[in-house]
Amino acid sequence: MFSILKARLFQGYRTGAFPPAAPKLPPHFMGRPEVEPEAIPEDAASICPVGALDSQGEDRGIDLGRCIFCGKCAGVPGIKFTREYRMGAMTRGGLLADGRHFEPDKQQNEVIKKLCGRSLKIRQVSAGGCAACELDFNVLNTLAWDMGRFGIQAVASPRHADCVLVTGPVTKNMRLALEKTYEAMPRPCFVIACGSCAISGGLYRGTPESSDGVETLFPVDLYVPGCPPHPATLLEALLRFLGK
Numbered sequence: 001m002f003s004i005l006k007a008r009l010f011q012g013y014r015t016g017a018f019p020p021a022a023p024k025l026p027p028h029f030m031g032r033p034e035v036e037p038e039a040i041p042e043d044a045a046s047i048c049p050v051g052a053l054d055s056q057g058e059d060r061g062i063d064l065g066r067c068i069f070c071g072k073c074a075g076v077p078g079i080k081f082t083r084e085y086r087m088g089a090m091t092r093g094g095l096l097a098d099g100r101h102f103e104p105d106k107q108q109n110e111v112i113k114k115l116c117g118r119s120l121k122i123r124q125v126s127a128g129g130c131a132a133c134e135l136d137f138n139v140l141n142t143l144a145w146d147m148g149r150f151g152i153q154a155v156a157s158p159r160h161a162d163c164v165l166v167t168g169p170v171t172k173n174m175r176l177a178l179e180k181t182y183e184a185m186p187r188p189c190f191v192i193a194c195g196s197c198a199i200s201g202g203l204y205r206g207t208p209e210s211s212d213g214v215e216t217l218f219p220v221d222l223y224v225p226g227c228p229p230h231p232a233t234l235l236e237a238l239l240r241f242l243g244k
């Protein structure tokens with residue numbers, strides 16, 4: 001007992017100051033891009049491996065729901081990646097970086113604020129994920145991020161969950177398991193798509209084994225882009241989702 005107390009005293013308080021302080025992001029962090037659609041060359045879309053960059057159509061810009069933040073377009077005229085980590089959106093349209101003024105959206109759904117504002121239980125389902133999104137969600141459980149201090153917890157059973165947080169493109173093999181998880185949750189329940197695979201299929205979009213994201217099965221209440229989303233991006237999106 002004494003050694004435990006001594007270790008605690010020696011280690012001090014390890015949970016990061018985010019929030020309210022800004023998160024410490026790595027030097028190579030790529031956040032929400034600033035886009036000038038008119039300046040993007042018409043043939044630029046060909047360099048994007050996932051079809052996230054539209055350089056000709058009506059939605060000129062970058063679809064963050066597809067972008068894997070590979071950085072290939074970082075030197076293209078009209079595209080500048082910033083360190084804006086607040087990228088989660090409650091509508092699919094909120095993921096389009098098209099040069100319009102960007103402001104993170106606020107939770108308007110009073111039911112979500114009332115039911116989940118003080119406690120959110122999350123059942124995480126890896127529906128064919130590569131483990132990157134899963135690991136960065138797990139990081140939020142560590143003492144460095146400690147999402148439990150906001151009442152957010154991962155739970156083992158969908159019967160105890162308010163929402164399902166889906167990672168991966170929803171492979172054929174995981175489709176039934178995800179549907180059963182969704183059905184097992186008490187109503188009302190919510191769906192969070194975490195990472196480009198869960199939002200749109202990501203790198204696996206269009207392949208026969210992929211369902212191209214969770215939206216093809218259920219309505220999504222929160223989209224968190226990234227490949228994987230940085231823990232700060234995910235935590236900030238979850239807090240905004242709860243109306244905090």
Ligand code: SF4
Pocket residue numbers: 047048049050051052053062066067068069070071072073074
């Ligand atoms: S950073 Fe995103 S938009 Fe740019 S090339 Fe890579 S995947 Fe495409």
